[in-house]
Amino acid sequence: MSLDVKTHYPLQPHNTFAIECYADTFIEIASPEDLGGVVQRYNGGPFLVLGGGSNLLFDQSQIHTPVLWANLKGIELLETRDNEVIVRAMAGENWHEFVQWCLQRDYGGLENLSLIPGSVGAAPVQNIGAYGVEVKDTLYQVEAFNLSDGTIRHFSAEECQFAYRDSFFKHAGGSQWIIVSVSFRLSRHDHQLKLDYGAIRTTLEAAQIISPTIRDVSEAVVAIRRERLPDPRQTPNAGSFFKNPITDRQAYEQLIRRNPEMPCFELADGQVKIPAGWLIEQCGWKGGQLGNAAVHEQHALVLVNLGGATGDEIMALAGEIQNDVKLRFGVMLELEVNPSSRATPS
Ligand code: EPU
Numbered sequence: 001m002s003l004d005v006k007t008h009y010p011l012q013p014h015n016t017f018a019i020e021c022y023a024d025t026f027i028e029i030a031s032p033e034d035l036g037g038v039v040q041r042y043n044g045g046p047f048l049v050l051g052g053g054s055n056l057l058f059d060q061s062q063i064h065t066p067v068l069w070a071n072l073k074g075i076e077l078l079e080t081r082d083n084e085v086i087v088r089a090m091a092g093e094n095w096h097e098f099v100q101w102c103l104q105r106d107y108g109g110l111e112n113l114s115l116i117p118g119s120v121g122a123a124p125v126q127n128i129g130a131y132g133v134e135v136k137d138t139l140y141q142v143e144a145f146n147l148s149d150g151t152i153r154h155f156s157a158e159e160c161q162f163a164y165r166d167s168f169f170k171h172a173g174g175s176q177w178i179i180v181s182v183s184f185r186l187s188r189h190d191h192q193l194k195l196d197y198g199a200i201r202t203t204l205e206a207a208q209i210i211s212p213t214i215r216d217v218s219e220a221v222v223a224i225r226r227e228r229l230p231d232p233r234q235t236p237n238a239g240s241f242f243k244n245p246i247t248d249r250q251a252y253e254q255l256i257r258r259n260p261e262m263p264c265f266e267l268a269d270g271q272v273k274i275p276a277g278w279l280i281e282q283c284g285w286k287g288g289q290l291g292n293a294a295v296h297e298q299h300a301l302v303l304v305n306l307g308g309a310t311g312d313e314i315m316a317l318a319g320e321i322q323n324d325v326k327l328r329f330g331v332m333l334e335l336e337v338n339p340s341s342r343a344t345p346s
Pocket residue numbers: 129130131132198228238239240241242243244263275276277278279281286298299300301336
């Protein structure tokens with residue numbers, strides 16, 4: 001089968017920030033054979049690999065590097081064991097629809113990750129996480145295709161080198177791989193519910209649910225997210241724009257002495273995670289605006305496109321926020337979203 005290669009292709013529908021941008025070359029990967037064709041035709045790349053476009057900021061108006069849209073589909077039950085199943089989803093499946101597929105079959109472990117925008121293939125790259133759970137907690141294996149030499153490799157969770165919003169695939173050696181499928185180890189019964197983070201427990205209590213199921217937890221998470229986070233279809237955004245900074249004990253002690261009301265989350269290794277949303281709100285940026293880019297009114301960690309914003313406008317707002325937070329708290333906020341210019345050679 002021949003490759004479906006499009007030129008001067010609009011990427012606005014392919015990024016949840018709805019930034020206008022064009023790909024010189026756009027290739028949909030709809031079958032494993034397409035990957036072989038890409039290696040032959042483009043001699044190993046480089047490429048920009050696109051999933052659901054929910055964690056990406058196009059800060060260029062034209063992408064010269066060939067864009068590969070990972071759109072492989074399919075979900076399969078691979079194995080059933082005593083109290084667990086191994087389920088495999090192809091990279092192009094929508095993440096939330098995959099979570100729903102698992103919940104319909106009463107497979108537990110992903111319910112706290114409900115309603116996260118994006119595709120299955122992008123989930124391990126970023127080690128997506130929410131409400132006390134990360135993708136690494138149930139990940140069994142990542143199947144990836146090497147765009148340089150055409151080989152397939154299976155990465156265990158350990159080989160993925162997961163950390164907070166980070167994995168092997170975000171670093172130098174990872175860029176030659178395109179994720180084909182992701183397998184998860186999920187529970188069949190005796191589900192271990194994680195209810196302690198944020199408003200999950202109070203949301204369940206308010207609905208008078210005493211013995212919650214995994215579906216109840218999912219519904220609570222969906223309700224909490226809908227209340228606080230803007231729907232990208234109405235207000236284009238890419239979720240948290242920055243990572244929550246992690247400081248060592250000494251820096252934390254200094255900060256808390258000056259800001260006794262600062263919320264924080266102690267990590268097992270003694271370091272402390274500080275909510276970037278709080279730091280940004282303290283600097284007066286919540287609801288703030290710069291051109292067509294703005295800080296969401298309900299959540300200061302989310303930058304939004306008010307309509308017609310360019311990637312540069314969003315980055316300019318991000319830069320102002322970084323400067324103010326650095327000046328006031330001495331903390332440098334790192335981006336959580338990936339600017340396209342950093343993923344592609346110019
Ligand atoms: N806060 C403020 N003002 C704000 C927003 C937050 O003061 O405008 C403070 C509050 O004290 C709040 C705390 O920040 O208690 C934490 O806020 P929240 O529970 O909303 O979580 P977050 O740390 O801002 C992280 C993830 C989210 C994930 C939520 C829930 C990161 C970068 N973000 O946000 O993930 O949904 O926890 O688990 O770790 C994403 O990655 O795109 C994302 C949305």
